[in-house]
Amino acid sequence: MKNIEERKISFIGGGIIAEVFIMRLIESGFVFQKNIMVSDVKPERLDYLKEKYCIQVTSNNSESASFGDFVFLAVPPMQVKVVLSENCKDIRKDKILISLAAAIPIWLIDSVLCKEVAVVRVIPNTPSQIGKGVNPYCLGKYLTEQQSEDAEKLLELFGNAVEIEESQMNMATAITAVGPTYWFPAVKSLLDFAKAKGLDKELGYKLVVGTMQGTAELILKTMQDPDELKLQIGT
Template identity: 25%
Template sequence: MSSINLQTVRIGFLGAGSIVEAMLAGIVKNRLLLPEQVLITNRCNQDRLQWLSEQFGVSACSNKHTLISQSDILILAMKPKDAAEACQSLRGLVRKEQLIISVIAGVSTDCLGEWLDIDCPIVRTMPNTSSAIGLSATGMAANRFVTKEQLQLATLLFEAIGSVYTVAEEELDIITGLSGSGPAYIYYLVEAMEGAGEKAGLSREMARKLTVQTLLGAAQMLLHTTDEPALLRKKVTSPGGTTQAGLEVLESFRFQQAITSAVLRAAERARELGAQYQ
């Protein structure tokens, strides 16, 4: 495609998992595309296809040949373990002018190009599970065949489920460790904070409300002030006060080092998984 025309573009989703559902919700809710501009298929779960079709008004397609021939953009959303076989089965069907967008974790654009056996524009993305409520942090990288207009279109599609950050492809592994896996670290923290509240006598409901509002407030402070996190932390911490006492406990358990190690290990694991597909 030489230019963006959202009125005529057609998108085909190969896969029907949670990220696809989130993208469909964002695209339909924000009226980025009409439902009749979207086709979906998966390998075997017809009930899932039928549900998505009824939920969002998109067209379920049992024949991938038909889906590919009718789509300007193909979104690869199969599981990583199935990706090689699935992509190789598309050889001879994908056209050079089709934009390929991958949400497959760990698989490089070079690897996808080899599996598809064609030099075509490929955009690799890493959304996170907050896409389900339109608040994903999505990292995005493009191969050398992607035009400026195609990258802009891919960005529009993922902005329907949150924020998009275009990066070099080698940075996607650390993005996987930071924002891809990041929600799990936050939920783990919430588990601990809620548990502490309950242990000290609060009801579960009250502990949840206080914890979530505290996190929400802290996130908004980070968004709406120019202060660095360290400065914001110091503003909360009075010498000899309650916050300092709590932080001293976190430091004794090497809290910051644990978080840093978790992010870096997740990024390393993303590289390990990607190496399996080379």
């Protein structure tokens, strides 16, 4: 992997997922802000990203594809084939293309590019924005050993990067990407309960979130069935 002065990262698509990755890349110090470029069709979105993060922006996907050593494909799934076909000449073999597009298999990306490009597919979850995500990823068949290592190092900035077979991707992301939608309502209910009982916000968050965090760590450390652990309460 190049040193930090030379390292460049680009995004084709500047939506919410791209912004999550940009925030974390800057916070981690993995890349200089001037060495991040984003392309998008919405001028107002580019203006926002440039002003907030002091990064380079362009309305030209080809320019963004040429810029990065790591190129994040962050467009909606229905746009993937068109975007790739229009910019395939700029996605060279020495780059690593990281697809964030849900339900788009690597073979489809390979077929559109029509050349041996290193492709990584990953679906991030919400905690990735603070480096605490659990992000299943799979590797295309054209990555070198060094490229595989570089991709893993990059993805680990966002949390626990778990390499899986692509056949497992849909099931894995149903857990990791959708999972937080089960936890947030439970936390909200307990926070509302704490507030109703007169606890201030800071104390309520400490008690509720701390309990959730400790419970998760207990399950992970013991690997016991949650039903068995539940029986320990009050016995």
